[in-house]
Amino acid sequence: MRKTQNSGFLVRGDVSDLNKEYYGVLKDIYELSYVGNGKVHLFKCHWWDVAHLGRGDKIDKYGLTSVYNHCALNTNEPFILASQSEQVFYLNDMVDKDWLIVVKHNPRDLFNVPKAMESMGTTSQTLGNDVANEILAQLDFITREIKMMQSNIGSTKGDLGSIKGDLGSMKEDMATIMGG
Known part of the structure; x- marks a missing residue:
C-alpha cells in the first residue's frame, strides 16, 4: 500500500x-x-x-x-x-x-442509465450486448435531438417569412413618412 x-x-x-x-x-x-x-x-x-x-x-x-x-x-x-x-x-x-x-x-x-433497451427487445446478457445497447441509446438520443433541431429550424423558417414581411411593411412605412 x-x-x-x-x-x-x-x-x-x-x-x-x-x-x-x-x-x-x-x-x-x-x-x-x-x-x-x-x-x-x-x-x-x-x-x-x-x-x-x-x-x-x-x-x-x-x-x-x-x-x-x-x-x-x-x-x-x-x-x-x-x-x-x-x-x-x-x-x-x-x-x-x-x-x-x-x-x-x-x-x-x-x-x-439502464443499459438494456427493452423497447427494442434486446437484453444485456453479454458484454457485446452491453456495448451495443449503450451505442443504441446514444443513437436514439442523437436522433431525438436532430428531430427537435429540425422542427426548430422548420418553425424558424416561418419566423423568417414573417420577419421578411415585417421588413417589407417597414420599408413601405418609411417611404410614406419620407414622402416617397
Whole structure:
C-alpha cells in the first residue's frame, strides 16, 4: 500500500453474494482490442480479503466500512471489467492504524442509465450486448435531438417569412413618412 491516501475500487458480489462488496486498489490497466473496433478494458487489482467480517473488513457503529490493510486476498483472478467497478477512496483510520476506511463516491455528471433497451427487445446478457445497447441509446438520443433541431429550424423558417414581411411593411412605412 502506498503511503498516501488512495483511491480504489468496489465490486459488488455475484448472485450468491448479493450484499457482499469486494475492495481493492488498481495495479494495472489492460485494453483488449477485437476485430471491428471492439475494445474491453480490464483492471488488475490488489484485493483485500473480506471473506470473514471482522478479520478482513468491519463495519463500525456509524455504518462505515473499513478494510484491514495487511489482509490481502490470495487469488488467481485479480481482474475485473472496468464496467463492473465503482470508485471508492481509502482514508487512514486514525484509531486503528492498520485499517483503511472506505469512502464510497459518486462521480459528478454520472447518471444511472439502464443499459438494456427493452423497447427494442434486446437484453444485456453479454458484454457485446452491453456495448451495443449503450451505442443504441446514444443513437436514439442523437436522433431525438436532430428531430427537435429540425422542427426548430422548420418553425424558424416561418419566423423568417414573417420577419421578411415585417421588413417589407417597414420599408413601405418609411417611404410614406419620407414622402416617397
